[in-house]
Amino acid sequence: MSIQRTVPFRDGMELGVGMDDLTGQVGSLAAVTFTESGSSVGDGGMEAAYDTSLVTTAEQLYDQLNVNVSAEGRYGLFSAEGKFAFAEKSRFSSTATFLVARADVQASFVRVKDPAPVADAQQLVRNGKQDKFRQRYGDLFIRGVKSGGEFIAVLSITSGVKTEERELAVSLKASFDGIVAGGSVSTDVTSRQESLKTRSEIRVSIYQRGGSGDQISYVGTVEDVLARLKSFAASVRDNPKAYSVQAASYDTLVFPDEPNWFDLARGREVLEDCMRKRIVLQTARNDVDAVLTHPDYFRNPPSTATLNGWTTQLTDSLNALDDHISTVIDSVSAAEFFTLTMPDGFVVPERNQHGSQVVEIFSHADYAAEWQGIPGRSQKLAIGRYDDAKNQILIGNDQLSSLKVPDGLAVRGYEHAWFQGAFIDFTADTPAVPMDWNDRISSLVVYDIAAGVPVIDFAVGLDFPWARATLFTVGDYPDLSSTGLGADTLGALLVPRGLIVTLFDDANFQGEHIDIFGDTIDLGLWNNRAASLRVTSG
Numbered sequence: 001m002s003i004q005r006t007v008p009f010r011d012g013m014e015l016g017v018g019m020d021d022l023t024g025q026v027g028s029l030a031a032v033t034f035t036e037s038g039s040s041v042g043d044g045g046m047e048a049a050y051d052t053s054l055v056t057t058a059e060q061l062y063d064q065l066n067v068n069v070s071a072e073g074r075y076g077l078f079s080a081e082g083k084f085a086f087a088e089k090s091r092f093s094s095t096a097t098f099l100v101a102r103a104d105v106q107a108s109f110v111r112v113k114d115p116a117p118v119a120d121a122q123q124l125v126r127n128g129k130q131d132k133f134r135q136r137y138g139d140l141f142i143r144g145v146k147s148g149g150e151f152i153a154v155l156s157i158t159s160g161v162k163t164e165e166r167e168l169a170v171s172l173k174a175s176f177d178g179i180v181a182g183g184s185v186s187t188d189v190t191s192r193q194e195s196l197k198t199r200s201e202i203r204v205s206i207y208q209r210g211g212s213g214d215q216i217s218y219v220g221t222v223e224d225v226l227a228r229l230k231s232f233a234a235s236v237r238d239n240p241k242a243y244s245v246q247a248a249s250y251d252t253l254v255f256p257d258e259p260n261w262f263d264l265a266r267g268r269e270v271l272e273d274c275m276r277k278r279i280v281l282q283t284a285r286n287d288v289d290a291v292l293t294h295p296d297y298f299r300n301p302p303s304t305a306t307l308n309g310w311t312t313q314l315t316d317s318l319n320a321l322d323d324h325i326s327t328v329i330d331s332v333s334a335a336e337f338f339t340l341t342m343p344d345g346f347v348v349p350e351r352n353q354h355g356s357q358v359v360e361i362f363s364h365a366d367y368a369a370e371w372q373g374i375p376g377r378s379q380k381l382a383i384g385r386y387d388d389a390k391n392q393i394l395i396g397n398d399q400l401s402s403l404k405v406p407d408g409l410a411v412r413g414y415e416h417a418w419f420q421g422a423f424i425d426f427t428a429d430t431p432a433v434p435m436d437w438n439d440r441i442s443s444l445v446v447y448d449i450a451a452g453v454p455v456i457d458f459a460v461g462l463d464f465p466w467a468r469a470t471l472f473t474v475g476d477y478p479d480l481s482s483t484g485l486g487a488d489t490l491g492a493l494l495v496p497r498g499l500i501v502t503l504f505d506d507a508n509f510q511g512e513h514i515d516i517f518g519d520t521i522d523l524g525l526w527n528n529r530a531a532s533l534r535v536t537s538g
Helices: 058-064 072-077 082-089 119-126 130-137 162-180 187-197 222-238 265-293 304-330
Strands: 004-008 017-019 026-030 036-038 047-055 097-113 140-159 200-209 241-249 359-362 378-381 384-387 402-404 409-414 423-426 443-448 458-464 467-473 475-477 492-494 499-506 510-516 532-537
Touching: 004 082, 026 130, 047 058, 047 162, 058 082, 058 097, 058 265, 072 082, 072 265, 082 200, 097 162, 097 222, 119 130, 140 162, 140 222, 162 187, 162 200, 162 222, 187 200, 200 222, 200 241, 265 304, 359 409, 458 499, 458 532, 467 475, 467 532
Parallel strands: none
Antiparallel strands: 004 241, 017 026, 017 140, 036 097, 047 097, 097 140, 140 200, 140 241, 359 378, 359 402, 384 443, 409 423, 409 443, 458 467, 458 492, 475 532, 499 510, 499 532
């Protein structure tokens, strides 16, 4: 089956020269002759494409470099130059946020016309020396060269707070898109970006073909990237450069004696698999390096000794993979897939999602400011206790539908006021609380997870639901007439987990008694009957 590939330009690539389809290596001999070369009729002028993308995987990064990992990506296993080297130097890590801005400006595409194999190539085929043919001319020949230029900027954005890191990346993407399109950035957006930049590290990596002199000078800041994107088309117009080639297999040519071509399918599959596994190992090693550099950016990072051990094991696996690749090239027909092994216990720790130590609660799901014309309400809460009975929940009683919870904090929401009744814990952002808890919470506690869960050490006595509440901590209450509730008025009890309330008919713990272990909204036969009570730990 005929093959056609678009390959990043490297030194030595010329029209008609052969190349190895497994490795991407360029031969030194012309493989084909051709009558002439030129552009298609009406192919004058330039063609430009601009794009900015947030990438979340290493393969997406290669795609943005116009390198298809499933096709010519394996060439990166054998090349330490051009885009392949640039991709590795960009040090993709799944722990950071990556923004890629690129400009592709095509000035011309020159292609050979009437290509034919050179006499030596024909003679080798005629004599059945396909192995020698492949050694000299490879499996493909270069039949087209695209000139113009490419500019690619990879911005690695790292911050102590993942949400801010993502916000900055999205904001920068919008700025790039707007300015390249001829727009501008509002003062408010610029101000917010500058604020986020002061709390972030932005590493800029650049790949450029096209332009000369100051047009290819160092680019190290976001502003430099924006300026280069805007001026790149003019740079390419003045100084175009070859930046990709089109290669085709020899079965697209006419040979006097049709050869039996090598079947490289197995080798291609194995090397493509090797490339993907190399990306996995490199990303993992970059992830470990990120944790070592900024352990405070992560939740519960492993020890330095563990991280260093992982680095060593990942490096050893990469070296073993390189050795395996050499074996594949030496014996394509017997190529075997590489067995990928990761270090024991290898898990990249989670990033800190928030920098704030403040919880925010919302009256609508998805943190919405409005729903079906109903304005939403929100409230920020520091560590502490918030009770609707004291008007401390400003979004309203039984109104909570979503909440944002910073790393290290938790929220315990209670179905009743006074921190009583059933409860539910939230330890992460929750755009929609479970349906059985939506619009149900009447009191809550914001607490530090490291300090432990809140303890409610009192019961609540009520004259009737939900009025005239009196709080009873652990202890004896021999005469309820001396309390705010009064004797023979107790109609409901809220008893938290771990406490027991014992009610007595008479003062001083006399007469009949009953033990109450949980919330009892209707005391039944004991309604308006208790004259004394005792609260104990269960």
